[in-house]
Amino acid sequence: NAGVTQTPKFQVLKTGQSMTLQCAQDMNHEYMSWYRQDPGMGLRLIHYSVGAGITDQGEVPNGYNVSRSTTEDFPLRLLSAAPSQTSVYFCASRLRGAITEAFFGQGTRLTVV
Amino acid sequence: GESVGLHLPTLSVQEGDNSIINCAYSNSASDYFIWYKQESGKGPQFIIDIRSNMDKRQGQRVTVLLNKTVKHLSLQIAATQPGDSAVYFCAERPNTGTASKLTFGTGTRLQVTL
Numbered sequence: 001n002a003g004v005t006q007t008p009k010f011q012v013l014k015t016g017q018s019m020t021l022q023c024a025q026d027m028n029h030e031y032m033s034w035y036r037q038d039p040g041m042g043l044r045l046i047h048y049s050v051g052a053g054i055t056d057q058g059e060v061p062n063g064y065n066v067s068r069s070t071t072e073d074f075p076l077r078l079l080s081a082a083p084s085q086t087s088v089y090f091c092a093s094r095l096r097g098a099i100t101e102a103f104f105g106q107g108t109r110l111t112v113v
Numbered sequence: 114g115e116s117v118g119l120h121l122p123t124l125s126v127q128e129g130d131n132s133i134i135n136c137a138y139s140n141s142a143s144d145y146f147i148w149y150k151q152e153s154g155k156g157p158q159f160i161i162d163i164r165s166n167m168d169k170r171q172g173q174r175v176t177v178l179l180n181k182t183v184k185h186l187s188l189q190i191a192a193t194q195p196g197d198s199a200v201y202f203c204a205e206r207p208n209t210g211t212a213s214k215l216t217f218g219t220g221t222r223l224q225v226t227l
Contacts, residue, residue: 004156040121042202042217043157058214090156099206100147101215104156 002026006091006105013081013112021076021108023091029103030096032074036060036087037107043090049074050096081112121200123222132190134221136203141184143205147215148177148188152199160188160201190223198225 007022025032033048045058049068063085065077074093078085089108092101126132138146144165149157163170163177163186170177176189186203200220207214 040219042204042219043215044217045214048214092156099145099162100159100204102159104158106156107154 004091004093004103004105006089006108008108009106011108011110013078013110015081015083015112017081018077018079019081021078021089021091021110023074023076023105024072025074025091025093025103026072027093027103028071029093030071031098031101032068032091032093033058033101034064034066034074034076035090035092036085037090038087046076046089078110081110083112086110086112121220121222123224125224125226126193127226128193128195130193132188132193132197132223134188134190134201134223136186136188136218136221138184138186138203138205138218140205140207140216141181142207143216144208145206146177146179146186147204147206148175148186149202149204149217150197150199151202151220157202193223193225195225195227198223 004025030051034046035043037043044060046064047066049055052068052071055066091105093103094101147162148160150160151157161172161175161177163179174191178187200222202220203218204215
C-alpha cells in the first residue's frame with residue numbers, strides 16, 4: 001500500500017513551458033485535491049475532485065488544469081508556467097465522508113525561471 | 114529541504130518538556146479543527162482532530178484544546194521528543210460535506226533541544 005504518490009519530486013521549468021504533475025493513490029479514495037505551499041502562507045487549494053469525472057476549482061485555480069479519468073489518478077497541468085507558480089505542490093486524498101485530508105503525498109518542488 | 118517559509122514563529126522546547134502550540138482560527142462557523150505535522154521535505158501528516166461540540170480531545174501524547182469563545186485552538190505534546198521537531202499547522206473545516214474545504218494556518222515550527 002503506497003498511499004499517495006507524487007512525481008516528480010523536483011522540477012525546474014522555463015517560463016512558458018508546460019508540464020504535468022502526477023498524483024496517484026491506491027486507497028480507492030473518492031476525494032483528491034491539489035494544494036500549493038508558499039513561504040509564510042498556509043496550504044492553498046488549487047483544484048479538487050470528488051470522484052472520477054468530476055473536478056472543481058479551489059482557492060487559486062488560475063494557470064492550472066486538472067482531470068480525473070480514474071479514481072486512482074489526479075494529474076495537475078501547468079499550461080504555460082510562470083515564475084509565480086514557483087511553489088511546493090501537494091496532492092492529497094481522503095474517503096468522501098472523512099473529516100480530514102488524512103493522506104498527503106511527499107510534494108513536488110517546482111521552480112519556474 | 115525547506116517546505117515552508119523562513120519566518121514562521123518558532124517554539125523551542127527541551128526534550129522531555131511539554132509543548133504547547135497555539136492557533137487562532139477565523140471562521141466561527143467551522144465545525145472541525147485539525148492539527149497536522151510537517152517534517153522537512155515531507156507532506157503534512159494528520160495528528161488529531163476535534164469537533165466544535167468538544168472542548169478537549171486526547172490522543173497518544175497529544176491533546177487538542179478548543180476555545181470557541183476566543184476562536185483559539187491549541188496542541189499540547191507531552192514529553193516532547195526530538196522526533197517531534199517539525200512545523201505544525203492547524204486547519205479548520207466548516208462541515209463534512211463532500212466538497213467541504215480545509216483552510217490552513219501558516220504554521221509554527223517546533224524545535225526540540227537536547
